[in-house]
Amino acid sequence: MTTPASAVPEHPSAFPPPVTGRCPLGGDASRVPLSGPGFHTEPHKVHRTMRAEHGPVVPVELPGGIPAWLVIGYRELHQVTTDGELFPRDVGLWNQWGNIPEDWPLLPMVGRPMSSIYFTAGAEHRRHAAMVGQALEEVEHFELRTQCEELADRLVDGFCHRGTADLIADFAVPLPVLVLALLLGFPDEEGPLIAEVLRDLADGGPGAQEAHLRFGEHMGRLLAARRAAPGTDVTSRMLAHAGEFTDEEYVLDLMAITAAGHLTTADWIGNSLRLMLTDDQFAVALTGGRHSVAEAMNEVLWEEAPTQILAGRWAARDTRLADRNIRAGDMLLLGLGAANSDPHIRQHLATAQSPSGRSGNSAHLAFSHGEYRCPFPAQEIAEIIARTGIEVLLDRLPDLELAVPVPELVRRQSAFLRGMTALPVSFAPVRPTGDLP
Structure with missing residues (x-):
């Protein structure tokens, strides 16, 4: 067995050593850089321009001059994600390995050839998916909702007396990681540390590589703890699954579950709250319209997908x-x-009954599509966390108002993930639940 530290994979020696030079296609002027303020402020405008100039498959350039194709056509993306043989999720096939620096900031996101649910294809992927899927399917939804309500109440108690809050830092970011930590078997105090690691990792900045190592160390310690003292958590169920997996494989799958579930759920919460605070069509949700909360969350998956x-x-x-x-x-x-x-x-979805044409329609690709899409049990867990959290927040603070002009709201500086850096609000101060008779 490997130690927790060695469970974090190294760059595979089977591939050519990385170099720091640009690839042959790196200077191609026709390639669109996947960076710039447009991705943060007006992504729909950027997408329209891409579609007009390049069609549904766009030649793009990643940091360091690395070429890739960005599939922006709905039908083309459906084709790619459906045909797992022609377009597998197998990073080992990449023809750019000889041009990837060891410290390339997107490497943790793109991945290296490794045995995990996220970076394997075919039968090997299905082996991991069976273990992870079963562990997630056994999460009891009623109990999960109760836990989410308790954790959301705890977070609201931390700021409800102030009359002001940043709903991203104070609520949307910590809630999913606290719930996921509980599901995986982490003690509460490790939740904020994991949230910090995942933020550094997702932003793809200079600290991404070091964050990836720290992330693996957290999961290695969790694995050792649950092996020594099994419980009813997801990690313990993965260890009890009928199948042989190495410590490295367990750690990588735990990393995949947590990374995929944390910031995306946080952004789903934050983007939904922003929509309800800024769009009159969804403002009824702020006054306790629970059906409207679901509609706002679905609209976000179409328009502001995390x-x-x-x-x-x-x-x-x-x-x-x-x-x-x-x-x-x-x-x-x-x-x-x-x-x-x-x-x-869009033209097929528009209806007279729904101005947006998407009310109740889940044909969006927010969870991807095909064999490698987000597992359905994971989608259900994310929806329970996000919806329960939003409902608790609105029940406790029904008079929420945006505390700054809409143009001052700032998006995360990432072309890959869409979320708010802050969401300042004001409300009438209320007593924490612990102070109530």
């Missing part, structure tokens, strides 16, 4: 997608947010 771009798929052989020649080993990024705004799908 995961805007997902890495990735790799072409198993030379092929064509739309009018593009895709080479074997090329990386395709899934433009989930852009695909949801594809005019071809």
